Amino acid sequence: MVPGRDRSRPGDLIVTSEQTGLPAHSADWSTHAGVPLVRTLASAMLQLNEKTGLTAFTLPYPEEAQRALDRTVLACLVKGATPPASLIELVSWCRSTPLVDWPLDLPPDVIGPDDRLLDEDSGRPTELCHEWSERTRDTAVALRDREIISTALRLCRDYGEEDAYTAFRGLLVNRPVLTTAESFEVFGDLVLEPVHELIRRIYLTAPASHLRRGEYVCCGRCRTLLTPVRGGDWWCERDRCRRQGPAPLGRRLHQEDVGEVFHLERPLRQFVTGPGLAEAALQDKLTALGLVVRMWPGYDAYDLLVTFPDGVRWAIDVKDWANPVFLGRAARPVPQEPPYDEAFWVVPRHRVTARPGYVSVFERSRPAHARGLRLLTDGELVARATARLREGTTRA
């Protein structure tokens, strides 16, 4: 048994509006024509990337791409700007021109000074592009990553196996790439039995766009497949990784030796693997302080439950989002169960460094029912935990 080879989507996945986490206060966005336009552009870039690697275009253009081009042309005409002459030019804009310089009508704060839909160096979709495509919808359309996670939760609950769910999350975070032999191993793992079929559907045959001379290479930091770019270099899809410098080359998988290679599908790499690495890093730091940390307690009610020696408990959700407006709009109180004394949302520090005013933009964008939700960086949270431990020692 190996993961599914086709890209068809299972139609029987169920998601509730609560799990989509969509904000209730979305009416104000509809007054800005730029929001649906950037969303269309982002979806078009993701589709083109999937189909052609954003290099070769032939007429007729894919529907979403044509729509993106048409809408951009109209927006340019309204603002008296010269519109893009072709899809190739539109793609080139997405790569070379920060969104802030586009003739768009957008709500305040939604664009950072360097935001682009395509990476300048590799020409590949940025993490922001994925967020624009997946995190800006106003209707309760099912989000792919949440669909999968809620399905996994349901399956594991039906089996009464919280361990299965934890193992599933661990698989997505730690092993986004599987060789054929490794997939046999996963399907032989009885703990994961409730989600075997689901795993088969979300690990897809790695596309040739990741191949160079018959070889796939994994990022030494992120474990996902790197993309070959000009000059013999390799490009990592994670913003954080690229900011740390050139990707360290990790596992090298020669097709001839390992056979088929499977890559976790992109929405899950973006919204589960990436944040999962940030969650794991935070878990390590808090455990090193001597605190007891439980991951994804209560079937993933939140990400980390931290218990101090005096019994005080903190609930933490880690949110690795590039855009603070999208994050603010998705803000909601941390679920009450399993019970805790204090709750935080935590964002990796690199996000706050990359976007000026990240935390205040987040706070301004929160809906009324989430006004009390605190957002800290991972560094601030660890400092706060350290201070609390120190106070405890002094008191004792």
Ligand SMILES: [Zn+2]
């Ligand atoms: Zn990386």
